[in-house]
Amino acid sequence: MKKLLALVLVLVMALGAVRAQSGQLEIFSWWAGDEGPALEALIALYKAANPGVEVINATVTGGSGVNARAVLKTRMLGGTPPDSFQVHAGEELTGTWVVAGRMEDLTFLYEREGWFDAFPKDLIDLLTYDGGIYSVPVNIHRSNVMWYNPAKVAEWGIEVPATWDDFLAICPTIQAAGVTPLVVGEAWTVNHLFESVALGVLGAEGWNGIWTGAVDPAGAEMVAVFEKFGEILACSNIKEDAAGLSWQQAIDKVVNGTAAFNIMGDWAAGYMVTTLGLTPGEGFGYAPAPDTSGVFMWLSDSFGLPTGVANRDNTVAWLALLGSLEGQNAFNPLKGSIPARVDAVDAAPDLYNDYLKSAAADWASNTLVGSLVHGTAANERFMGDFNQVMEIFLASGNANAAATAMSVICVQSGACGG
Amino acid sequence: MRSPRDRMLAFWMLMPSVLMIAIFVYFFIFRAVQTSLTDWGASGAPPPLIPNVEKKFVGGQMYEALFTDLLDFPFRNAMTNTFFFTVFFVGGCLLFGLLLALLLDQNVKGEGLFRTVFLFPMSLSFVVTGTIWRWMLQPGGGINILPQTLFGAEPLTFRWMNSRDVILPFEWANVPNYLTLIGFAIVAFYAANLFMKGRMRAAQYGIAAAVVMLAVVLSGVWQYIWPPLDNPAMEPSIAPKGFNLALVGIIIAAVWQMSGYTMAMFMAGIRGIPDELREAARVDGCSEIGIYRYIILPQLNPIMLSAMIVLGHISLKIFDLVFAMAGPDNAQTIVPGIMVYTKGFRENQFAKASAIAVIMLVTVGVIIVPYLWSQLRTTKR
Structure with missing residues (x-):
């Protein structure tokens, strides 16, 4: 009886809380810890512009939103969506929430704020589904960056490889020096x-071809990708301590010279600048990943407007802030990412370090392609099942088997065109 | 005789719990089974998270895929891992728990202190344990460099969390035969025991059951029931079945955490044995070792069984320890609990996740139900 009473009481209180929410804005994200201050800066801006609104900052920790996404699902399915939630722009949003009809079209906001000119067209294309645009990108990260330690590279007498063949050629030299040529982590x-x-x-066109159906995932091109990948992994620490390393620990190995190169997204620059206190270009060097010069593989954190939220007007104001010059320049220098707006860095160049300036220049000029691992190019189902494809390849070393498995998950997830 | 008033009171007192258990346990079990028989999230179309999504009934399709589909190899590895984890975790806890309990039984000084120290790990959550042991078992640090730090010897290079070395290998197709043989061994052992004690009637049932099991294995009837793998040639090369050495670290951490608890159970059992029994044995000229062998250990049998059940259901459902130690994406240490989470909440394959959850429930049931049944029967008698 007591339990029942308690339950009824909790329910009544919960209902009351929902009712009283009119002057609130709940922001759901996975930006805690190092990334917290950047979000706080945005919230401060929002509060200054909308003093009457109480902002609820709901964060669920866990890198890349691994835990936040699960919590979000229970809330969306339970019919209590947060007013706005962080999600990787692209398929992670589209393939899960937009196709399910749980997001509102934001084209009106893009028109009102003039964002069609502010964001690159390639980006807007990837945010668009069935004629509608469903999220506002706050920041851009680049996935295809190779990091190294310039002093060590000079000491070992090697060139920073521009192609994977160059890398494979210098691999034995680096190994002979007792150094891991390429470090990977978990x-x-x-x-x-x-x-x-x-x-x-594959090149930019070939990569996009996987997602449009132009490239056969079981075909010779994909097999060649896996074969090359196998050769490259043979120059890495995958058979040693890889699984125990976080991405930060992998970067640490590059910084302290026990590994030569690492491919990681450019949040690594934020880590090296802020946490390790290194200067871009001196303490650490960067280059596009081999064979990908002129191509910018991007991922983006964005916010959308779920259907049926409690405080729609507050949320629209929040989204407008996220896409504004002011909002993007308040957030990105602290987060260590570049603004999605092409005009933002020029408006306030002092805020950005050398790495971010070079990335912003590439963002404005390069061919843009979406990241697979970070939710831009493929839906969540494909991303999850891709772990099995990778495991097949790592366990058997069989490029054909991996490519075949990839074609199977392409069909099952519906991620590859059609 | 209870008065009607008492009965009414009892009814109303029990009602809320009964109602809630009915809804939050049994109704949800029913829903999980129901969901596992649909195609919810099996393909991208219709989108699995659409409001009022249509869940088509597809019967045992999800289960069949889990047991045969090449791409579902993680499930089969997860079941294999669970088996070995359970065997070594339960065995390790019983061994160390008993050892500690027997040592503390020697009237050592500061017994209370030791008891507390041994029990401490249990007060931690599996997540804390997992994080600590994750640090200690880093391939390039912790335990691996211990010999170096202590004696300047070569550091170990064992890859605790992601070793691909598999010992005790077996074929997936033979699994039901092995399980039946294990069942045969257990039943035969009990039957022999009953026979020795002269309980002929019960022994006859046991022998009959054992003979049936042996006949099942010898006749090869399983190969008609057990679904064959879609790609039996590929499976061993991508996902060999056997005891994966990457589990060793997790087993160590789990045993470290739970053997203190097992010790406490055994201690309680030992303290419950009246001193008169020991004294009588001594008077009859029994040695100290003999006392343990013939007096103490046989008396601990029910405790041992209870401990096995408690530990067994923990290990079958293990999630947090593996999640904290190896992460959800580490293929070598995958367990069914983690698969439910990733399949359901990451990949939106809700039907398949439910199917795995139902299979977990059945495996736990296989252990718990006979135990509860025997317990209820004993209390009735």
Whole structure:
């Protein structure tokens, strides 16, 4: 009886809480810890502009949103969506929430704010589904960056490889010096390396072809990708301590010279600048991943407007802030990412370090392609099942088997065109 | 005789729990089974998270895929891992728990202190344990460099969390035969025991059951029931079945955490044995070792069984320890609990996730139900 009473009481209180929400805005994200201050800066801006609104900052920790996405699902399915939630722009949003009809079209906001000119067309194309645009990108990260330690590279007498063949050629030299040529970490960082290798081997058009159906995932091109990937992994620490390393620890190895190169997204620059206190270009060097010069493989954190939220007007104001010059320049220098707007860095160049300036220049000029591992190019089902493809390849070393498995998950997930 | 008033009171007192258990346990079990028989999330179309999504009934398709589909090899590895994890975790806890309990039984000084120290790990959550042991078992640090730090010897290079070395290999197709043989061994052992004790009637049933099991294995009837793999040639090369050495670290951590608890159970059992029994044995000229062998250990049998059940259901459902130690994406240490989470909440394959959950429920049931049944029967008698 007591339990029942308690339950009824909790329910009544919960209902009351929902009712009283009119002057609130709940922001759901996985930006805690290092990334917290960047979000706080945005919230401060929002509060200054909308003093009457109480902002609820709901964060669920866990890198790349691994835990937040699960919590979000229970809330969306339970009919209590947060007013706005963080999601990787692209298929992670479209393939899960937009196709399910749970997001509102934001084209009106894009028109009102003039964002069609502010964001690159390639980006807007990837945000568009069935004629509608469903999220506002706050920041851009680049996936295909190779990091190294310039002093060590000079000491070993090697050139920074521009192609994977160059890399494979210098691999024995680096190994002879007792250094790991390429460092990888836990499972997802191996997938992360894979997307850069695949982009290098297939080129931008070929990479996009996987997702449009123009490239056969079981065909000779994909087999070649896996074969090259196998050769590259043979120059890595995958058979040694890889699985125990976080991406930060992998970067540490590059910084302290026990490994030569690492392919990681450019949040690594934020880590090296902020946490390790290094200067871009001196303490660490960067280059596009081999064979991917001129191509920018991007991923983006974005926010959308779920249907049926409690505080729609507050949310629209929030989204407008996210896409504004002011909002993007408040957030990105702290997050260590570049603004999605092409005009933002020029408006306030002092806020950005050398790495971010070079990335912003590439963002404005390069061919843009979406990342697989970080939710831009493929839906969640494909991303999950891709772990099995990778495991098949890592366990058997069989490029044909991996490519075949990839074609199977392509069909099952519906991620590859059609 | 209870008065009607008492009965009414009892009814109303029990009602809320009964109602809630009915809804939150049994109704949801029913829903999980129901969901597992649909195609919810099996393909991208219709989108699995659409409001009022249509869930088509497809019967045992999800189960069949789990047991045969090449791409579902993680499930089969997860079941294999669970088996070995359970065997070594339960065995390890019983061994160390008993050892510690027997040592503490020697009237050592500061017994209370030791008891507390041994029990401490249990007060931690599996997540804390997992994180600590994850650090200690880093391939390039912790235990691996211990010999170097202590004696300047070569550091170990064992890959605790992601070793691909598999010992005790077996073929997936032979699994039901092995399981039947294990069942045969257990039943035969009990039957022999009953026979020795002269309980002929019960022994006859046991022998009959054992003979049936042996006949099942010898006749090869399983190969008509057990679904064959879609790609039996490929499976061993991508996902060999056997005891994966990457589990060793997790087993160590789990045993470290739970053997103190097992010790406490055994201690309680030992303390419950009246001193008169020991004294009588001594008077009859029994040695100290003999006392343990013939007096103490046989008395601990029910405790041992209870401990096995408690530990067994923990290990079958293990999630947090593996999640904290190896992460959800580490193929070598995958367990069914983690698969439910990733399949359901990451990949939106809700039907398949439910199917795995139902299979987990059945495996736990296989252990718990006979135990509860025998317990209820004993209390009735």
